[in-house]
Amino acid sequence: MGTARGPQTTGSDERNAARLSARRAQILDAATSVFARLGYHGSRMDDIVQASGLSKGAIYWYFKSKEEIAVELVRQLLHDEEQSLAGEPAAGGDAGARLSAMADDFSRSLRENPSRAPLALELLSLGQRIPAIKKHFTDYHETYVALLSDLLRAASGGAASTQQIRAGALALAAMVDGWALHEALITTPSGHRDGLGEAVGILVAGLRSQV
Amino acid sequence: MGTARGPQTTGSDERNAARLSARRAQILDAATSVFARLGYHGSRMDDIVQASGLSKGAIYWYFKSKEEIAVELVRQLLHDEEQSLAGEPAAGGDAGARLSAMADDFSRSLRENPSRAPLALELLSLGQRIPAIKKHFTDYHETYVALLSDLLRAASGGAASTQQIRAGALALAAMVDGWALHEALITTPSGHRDGLGEAVGILVAGLRSQV
Amino acid sequence: MGTARGPQTTGSDERNAARLSARRAQILDAATSVFARLGYHGSRMDDIVQASGLSKGAIYWYFKSKEEIAVELVRQLLHDEEQSLAGEPAAGGDAGARLSAMADDFSRSLRENPSRAPLALELLSLGQRIPAIKKHFTDYHETYVALLSDLLRAASGGAASTQQIRAGALALAAMVDGWALHEALITTPSGHRDGLGEAVGILVAGLRSQV
Amino acid sequence: MGTARGPQTTGSDERNAARLSARRAQILDAATSVFARLGYHGSRMDDIVQASGLSKGAIYWYFKSKEEIAVELVRQLLHDEEQSLAGEPAAGGDAGARLSAMADDFSRSLRENPSRAPLALELLSLGQRIPAIKKHFTDYHETYVALLSDLLRAASGGAASTQQIRAGALALAAMVDGWALHEALITTPSGHRDGLGEAVGILVAGLRSQV
DNA sequence: GATGAATGAGAGTTCATTCAT
């Protein structure tokens, strides 16, 4: 009688599961481009409907609200980010060089995907009102800072104190997010590309020089 | 003369000018606290009405739209910020120490005024859809980076190249804004207060150590 | 497909088309009575909502604005009017008698539908600010004058010049609309019903008597 | 103590009376042009304020509401009209010719003062919701029809019945107002100027030809 | 008398969400 209120896992063979995640991905893709273009508050559900090629009802079948779409979007973006972070330390080699490389990678990805920074800023500011989003960012931040700490410790060659390592890691994390923020918001004719890796190098050198 | 829309500048003696700016300040103060608490999109004009103690009509007498309030708010905040920046270089002394001091000041002000970072993040993200706001941030950024460059040049004792100086200044600016962003968004039980000044010191040391 | 705004024409079988025009008719009927009663500017969307038995959202699903409702109302009223005009000349017989009959019909319809003249006046005056409405009236007027010219030519038995025919047709059209206007606006205790047909007869006689 | 609620006649010497009517005229002039341009509902009190060169308070000192301005405007326009009508019959001569002349005068005045017809239509439609305006139009109409009846009686040379005279007069009045209405609303490339006088001539001829 | 800042009820419109089919 009653119609269930979301995607059914009951009696779900693999077909169902596949469709389910395909649909959700379809919706999240649409939301990604729409949010990046119009911002969360500037986007109407109808925009997502149109961009996804699905119907309004379908959207609400797979997500219970606009907010839930944003939350899931953040979860997925940060999950992917953590995945690629997880691959990082596996690669051996000079820690300082790896930090610089990570910075350059990040810098390049901002340039290659121009909607990334704007979207991130949009979602970041959403975090202030949506606890689930805030939690995801906080969790990711923790992981990220831990990784940076490890790399900084290795890169500083034992010259820096634990407190300095922590300060450096927090500063690096802030620098990276701040860089993205400026990328999204500041229009510079000259452009400030490619300086991030260099800055990381300088900071590492500073840590190393501590007596 | 005719009363068209908004406060009259015609025949304005000092009384009028005083009332005008008092009213605008009253409204901007209200908007500041409301935006900080609820966010721009979460704030209704009625919230500002209530917080200001004025009537709806009065708000629209002094500002033509909600957006204009936000723009003026940003303009004023950044104007004040530039003013206090302008006082900085006047003080002589060690440039490196001054940079650290600025960082600590900033860090402390975030702590003492807990709504500052959230409000900033909110307004920052507005900049993506409101060109006038974006322009204000861009202009401020330019000034800020120029100041940081001067200080870094002095602090590095000639050891760093122009390019390194620039990268460092951009990195510092990013670090500061990113720090505020994390302050607004990341809930850490331990807290990461007071690390900013230290991080700046490390970065300066790094610049100095460049051969 | 996407649900953007307004009823879908995509995949519309007859059911859909039927519902669509039923709903629009429902809204236009409501608007007709509300506009007649309160005038366009005196009517609130909520009045139409209430009169239609639909919700506010439904109204805006079928019409994008209050103005569009008025435009469509005019379009439909004049379309119907043209339809009944089109039937006129088909009937043979004495042209003069037919003109008088048309006048009497018009006169009677004003009496039988007391809200017709007030509504017409309301919409007429809207035409001054809404170009689409003005266009509809202009087009209708052209058709109407052409028909009157044909009838007058036939009725005058060749006695009148082309210029006189045209002047007479314009005068007749003006007389008819002016009659409605007075019906809507002038409160005469005696009433001036039934004089229109007679007046038309006099004018025709005048045309015939031209040497 | 208490401030009176309108222009004072107390202690009024002629100076006061003169100022009073000058001010009211100033306001009515402004309202005339503003209403003609924007329509009654499209005009804001601020528009009248601006056009009059007075202050908002002054407007409300001389008129108690926007509606009262419209009412007084109609009263004055129709009063002037009646005045010039009153001069008409004084001039002797052929009644038919005089009717045609009146029509031509009217036609010319519409052409020379292009805002007249639009303004009239606007005020006419206001009459439907503002009883005082309706009353003014009704009274004027009565006077006008009486005059037309007199002229038609004289012009018809006794050939027409009282009923025919009355129908003719009502028809003429309708024709004239309808003509103005079309002037305001219908955009014809060819233009239909100068046909009104001719049409009146035809109608008179028709009355004369009645046996 | 005159000014224009201030009021606040209410207008048209939007849009996240629901639900009959």
Next chain:
DNA sequence: TATGAATGAACTCTCATTCAT
């Protein structure tokens, strides 16, 4: 499952009117 028509609370902004000065 899927659709898109329907809902209605809530929004920003307007503007006739008032009143302290």
